[in-house]
Amino acid sequence: KIAILAIDPSSSVTGGSILGDKTRMEDLINLPNVFIRPTPSKGELGGVANKSYETILLCEKAGFDFIIVETVGVGQSETHVKALVDFFLLLVLPGAGDELQGIKRGIMELADGLLITKTDGENIKKAKVAKSNYQNALHLFPNSKNNWTPPVLTCSSLENKGIDKVFxxxxxxxxxxxENGWLQKNRQKQRFFWFEEKLDSLIRDNFYKNNQIHDQIKSLNKDIESGKIDPFNAAKQLFSSNDS
Known part of the structure; x- marks a missing residue:
């Protein structure tokens, strides 16, 4: 059984999301052992949705053998997904230029494997160059705690090539x-991470539910607008007056 949790980006203006990931997977939708759940990110940073971890736990309880999390594709802020999964696969395009400019260095350091997609037609030569560049770049990174060197693979879904190598x-x-015990230690670390994330979320939500704080924020907003106080001191003033 396979669960696919696809996170769609939400509009920063309307907050809405197209949720079009399911339509891209029309070959999988009707398969009996496949569950596809598109979820809006709702502005959450880290490339994942607010309830992603709970959804993964639910899928595990439901007996899914593989749980695939597809992030919104936001680049270097996709760090939260590392705290969700056992294996972090970074997908890159051939000839995108990132392998030369080091744009994705931060996220590359988190990846357990790199996959160059769309390796077909005119992209084959570009993919070979990109593969070599990524491999060279990965050798410059410090050794991982689990003594695993991220492989760099190429694939083409159009020609159905290289997919088996990914598996x-x-x-x-x-x-x-x-075998080295890292998987169990990493999952334990992830549980601690999400405990702290949930605790922070509850504290923040509880803080803003206070009507007195709402009134203080309105008053401080007026002072910020008029220039009586700067945003940083306003935040400190709000926090210190409710520090109890």
Whole structure:
């Protein structure tokens, strides 16, 4: 059984989301052992939705063997997904230029594997160059805590090439990290991370539910607008007056 949790970006203006990921997977929608859940990000940073971790736990309880989380594709802020999954696969395009400019260095350091997609037609030569550049770049990074070197693979969904190699890579990663005990330690670390995230969220929500605080914010907004106080001191004033 496979669960696919696809996170769609939400509009910063309206807050809405198209939720079009399911329409891209028309070949999978009607399969009996596949569950696809598109979810709006609602402005959450980190490339994932607010309830992603709870959804993964629910899918595990429901007996899904593989749970795939597709992020919104926001680049270097997709760091929260690392705290959700066992294996973090970074998808890149051939010839996008990132391999030369180091744009994705931050997220590359988090990746357990890199996959160059659309390796077909005129992109084949570009993909070979990109693969070599990414491999060279990864050698410059410090060794990972689990002693795993992220492989760089190429694939083409159009020609159905290289997909099996991706599955083999993930299986090798799982075997490697079960044997060295890293997988269990990483999941424990993830549970602590999401405990702190949830605690922060509850504290923030409880803070803003206070009617007195709402009134203080309105008053401070007027002072900020008129220039009586700067935003930083206004925030400190609000916090110190409710520090109890």
């Amino acid at each position: 083999e890579m993930i299986n090798s990663f799982e075997t490697h990290n079960i």
